[in-house]
Amino acid sequence: MTFKEKVVPTIRIADCLLVPIQIDLDDKTVEKLQAQLLAEIQEQRVRAIILDVRMVEVIDSYISYTLSETAAMAHLMGCRTVICGIQPPVALTLAQMGIELQGFLVARDLEHALALVWSP
Amino acid sequence: MDKMQLEMLAKELGRNEQEEKLWHKFLLIAFLGATGNNLRETLREPLSGLLQELGETTLGEKLKLVIERVPSFPTNELLPLVLELCGKLTHDREQVIHRLEDMLSELAAPIIRIWSEVLLLPLIGSLDTDRAQAIAERLLERASSTRAKMVVVDVTGVPMIDTAAGGFLIEMFSAVKLLGAEVILTGIKPEIAHTLVKLGVDFRMVAIARDLEDALRKAIAMLEEEKRQRKQIALGHSSSLTREGGEPDDI
Amino acid sequence: MARKVRELLAMPADDFDVVVRIAREEDIAIARQTAKQLAQESGFSLADVTKIATAVSELARNIYRYAQTGKIMIRKRLEENGGPIIQAVAIDQGPGIEDVELVLTKGYTTYERSLGIGLSGIKRLVDYFEIVSEVGKGTAVMFEKRRRKF
Numbered sequence: 001m002t003f004k005e006k007v008v009p010t011i012r013i014a015d016c017l018l019v020p021i022q023i024d025l026d027d028k029t030v031e032k033l034q035a036q037l038l039a040e041i042q043e044q045r046v047r048a049i050i051l052d053v054r055m056v057e058v059i060d061s062y063i064s065y066t067l068s069e070t071a072a073m074a075h076l077m078g079c080r081t082v083i084c085g086i087q088p089p090v091a092l093t094l095a096q097m098g099i100e101l102q103g104f105l106v107a108r109d110l111e112h113a114l115a116l117v118w119s120p
Numbered sequence: 121m122d123k124m125q126l127e128m129l130a131k132e133l134g135r136n137e138q139e140e141k142l143w144h145k146f147l148l149i150a151f152l153g154a155t156g157n158n159l160r161e162t163l164r165e166p167l168s169g170l171l172q173e174l175g176e177t178t179l180g181e182k183l184k185l186v187i188e189r190v191p192s193f194p195t196n197e198l199l200p201l202v203l204e205l206c207g208k209l210t211h212d213r214e215q216v217i218h219r220l221e222d223m224l225s226e227l228a229a230p231i232i233r234i235w236s237e238v239l240l241l242p243l244i245g246s247l248d249t250d251r252a253q254a255i256a257e258r259l260l261e262r263a264s265s266t267r268a269k270m271v272v273v274d275v276t277g278v279p280m281i282d283t284a285a286g287g288f289l290i291e292m293f294s295a296v297k298l299l300g301a302e303v304i305l306t307g308i309k310p311e312i313a314h315t316l317v318k319l320g321v322d323f324r325m326v327a328i329a330r331d332l333e334d335a336l337r338k339a340i341a342m343l344e345e346e347k348r349q350r351k352q353i354a355l356g357h358s359s360s361l362t363r364e365g366g367e368p369d370d371i
Numbered sequence: 372m373a374r375k376v377r378e379l380l381a382m383p384a385d386d387f388d389v390v391v392r393i394a395r396e397e398d399i400a401i402a403r404q405t406a407k408q409l410a411q412e413s414g415f416s417l418a419d420v421t422k423i424a425t426a427v428s429e430l431a432r433n434i435y436r437y438a439q440t441g442k443i444m445i446r447k448r449l450e451e452n453g454g455p456i457i458q459a460v461a462i463d464q465g466p467g468i469e470d471v472e473l474v475l476t477k478g479y480t481t482y483e484r485s486l487g488i489g490l491s492g493i494k495r496l497v498d499y500f501e502i503v504s505e506v507g508k509g510t511a512v513m514f515e516k517r518r519r520k521f
Contacts, residue, residue, distance in 0.1 A: 026400035027432070058403060058421060060428040061489050086298045088260035089421035095295035097425070097492030108267050108300035115346075118353045250519050257418045 007032040010040060016048040016117050017041070018110075022055045025063050034070045041079045048117040049074060052110065054085030064099045071103030080105065084113040126151065129189065133182050142170050147186075150194060159194060160201045167198075171205050229255040231262045237269040238339045240332075242307075244277035247285040256292045260299065268301050269346070270339045274332060276307030286321030293326050302327065302342060306335040373503040376513045379444070379460045387444040393434045393463075402431035402443050406459065413447050413455040415518050422496040423457060423516055429489035430461035430512055438465025438509070456517040464509040471504055 007029055011018040017040060023029065037049060051067070053059070059067075071081035084107035086094075094101070107113035126147050134140030146166040154162060171179055183202075187193050227244075228251070234240045241259055245251075263271055273289070275281065281289070293303045306329040308316070316323070329335035384390055389409055391402040406427035410420040427443060434441035441463025448456050468474055475491050490512070494500045499515040 024400060024404070027396055058407070058424045058428060060403075060425045060432070061492055062432055084300060086300075088257070088264045088295075088299065089418040091295040091298035092256060092260055092291075092418055093421050093425050093496065094298060095291040096422075096495050098495065099492065100294075101298070106298060106300045108269065112300055115350055115353065118356075119349055253418075253519065257416065 005036070007036050010037075012044060012046070013114070015046055016050060016114075017044060017046045018050050018052065020052040020055075025056055025059070027062060030063050030066045034066055034073070037070060038073055038077070041074055041077050046079060048080040048082060050107075050110070050113045050117065051081065051083045051104075052085045052113075053083060053090075054087065056090065057087065059086075059090050059094060061097065061099055064094065064101055068102045068104070075103060080117060082107050082113045082116050084109055129186070133185065139170075139173060142166065142173060143182075146170060150198075151190075151192075155194070155197065159197050163198065163201060164205070167201060168205055171209060176206055176209070225251060225254055229258070231259055233266070234272070234336065235339060235343075237267065237343065238272065238336075239263060239266065239268045239270070240272045240274065242274045242277060246280065247278060247288055249288075252285070252288050256288070256295065259292065260295055263296060263299050263301050268299075269343060270302045270304060271296050272304045272306060272329075272332070272335045272339060274307040274335070275305070275312075276309070278307075278312075281312050281316060281321070283319050283321060286316060286319065286323075290321070290323070290325070293323075297325075304329050304335045304338055306331060373501050375458075375499070375515075376460065376501045376503050376511050379458060379513055380462065380511060384444065387446040389443075389445040391431070391443045392440070393431050393442060394440045396435060399428060399431040399435055403428040406443075406445055409445055409447060410457060410516075413457065413518065415455075415457070415516075419516060419518070423459075426493045426496050426514060426516075427459055427461075429493050430459070433489055433510075433512075434461055434463045434465070438463035441465065441509075450517065454518050456515055458513065458515050460511060460513040462509065462511045467506040467508055467510055468502075468504040469506050471502055475502070 008019055008021055008023070011020070017037075019033075019037065021033075025033075040046070041049065067083075074081050081104050083101065083104045086106070105113075105116045107116050127144065130140050130144035130147055133143045146163070146169075149162050149166060150159075152162075174182065187195055229241060229243055232240045232242070239259075239262060241255075243255070259271065262268070273293070275289075278285070289305075293305070296303050303326040305323055305326050308328070327338060329338050389405050391398060391405055393399070393402065403424050407420055407424035410423040415423065427445070431443055434443070441461065443459060443461045445457060445459040448458060450456050475494065490502070493512075493514060497514040497516045500513070502510070502512045504510040
């Protein structure tokens with residue numbers, strides 16, 4: 001995948017892909033991100049992707065839905081998905097809206113995320 | 121109004137010496153002959169003093185007496201001033217109430233670090249909406265900033281949990297889990313257990329402990345288990361990196 | 372019924388602090404950002420700013436996906452006790468919703484791109500919520516959120 005096709009620059013760590021999301025996630029962007037990640041999982045043969053959403057200030061129903069979809073697709077490709085860095089206000093909003101993020105392992109921070117990636 | 125009449129009136133109005141003095145000062149200025157803004161500014165302090173000392177009701181009664189007794193009392197001038205001072209008094213009282221409410225909020229749900237990476241939230245009192253929201257927000261901020269691994273929520277001090285409160289707790293637990301921390305719930309009394317099941321409130325998404333001791337034991341056990349798992353992973357990795365027969369490095 | 376929606380719709384555009392026309396997909400993010408800014412400036416807590424921004428985002432998306440065009444108007448008012456309150460109304464001339472009650476109850480299990488998730492979710496984030504819809508005419512949704520004293 002060429003650099004200019006990437007919506008979010010990713011970092012390869014051992015056999016997983018770190019995805020730090022530092023932009024505002026609007027509908028189009030999250031859809032492009034989904035396509036990008038699936039392509040990268042395939043190309044790089046990673047066993048897990050770690051979505052770092054520390055900088056994301058708003059996650060609404062469609063974004064959650066698309067991310068959950070992405071996790072399900074990754075799973076079908078033999079790849080685990082970990083999400084870390086959900087901000088407290090975002091966590092509360094998601095919980096109170098009754099939205100569940102499905103298909104993810106949830107980590108406190110990167111260190112925890114890496115531990116989860118390699119756990120059974 | 122002459123000086124003698126003024127003194128007598130002050131004596132009549134004041135219920136004690138302190139009040140007499142305040143009234144005397146007030147009346148003296150009121151009948152000095154000033155008008156308009158000047159009158160209001162000079163009367164501000166003595167009137168404020170009277171208000172503090174007597175309270176609105178008594179002051180109102182006494183002023184009524186003064187107006188009846190002395191028709192030349194500048195009522196029209198004073199009315200806006202009286203309203204302003206009463207408004208300020210109410211505002212000051214509201215400030216005190218807000219500070220007390222803040223304190224109450226803190227006391228009612230302090231967040232305590234009972235073990236490394238384990239937070240305890242002892243909930244006290246009813247979980248009515250605004251307060252409960254504030255508590256949930258504080259808990260999440262604290263759990264996030266301290267990278268807490270476990271949060272123990274103790275509801276011993278909550279007298280009643282209905283569907284709404286139960287729903288709120290479930291939301292709070294979900295939010296904590298989205299931060300990557302585990303939740304242990306404890307302190308559910310028999311009556312509450314009974315009500316919760318009857319209402320269909322399902323707390324099965326979190327671990328539940330008998331009491332605080334049990335909760336702490338469970339938390340430590342979970343932390344130990346996680347540590348053990350990490351060691352295994354680390355050893356597993358390093359042994360795959362060393363040559364055959366070599367000792368794995370100490371992590 | 373739906374008193375506040377009608378009240379807000381009867382007001383001139385000037386009475387609102389923010390008016391965002393929804394016509395392109397990018398407008399959803401614009402509506403969200405503008406709402407977030409207004410809430411921040413009004414001194415709402417971080418959690419409440421997030422809720423308001425999320426609610427507006429949902430409303431904007433519903434307009435874009437189901438009506439293609441519409442607008443979102445937001446205003447900040449002061450209550451009698453002096454606290455700020457944010458009111459938002461989302462209007463479109465789209466297909467309308469046949470059974471509003473059904474859409475509002477949380478009866479979904481799959482993550483379809485349905486109107487249900489957004490609307491029933493918004494209701495739980497805000498202090499007051501009203502919706503008026505007529506098939507073939509359009510939909511108007513309003514919500515209120517006040518700044519908490521705690």
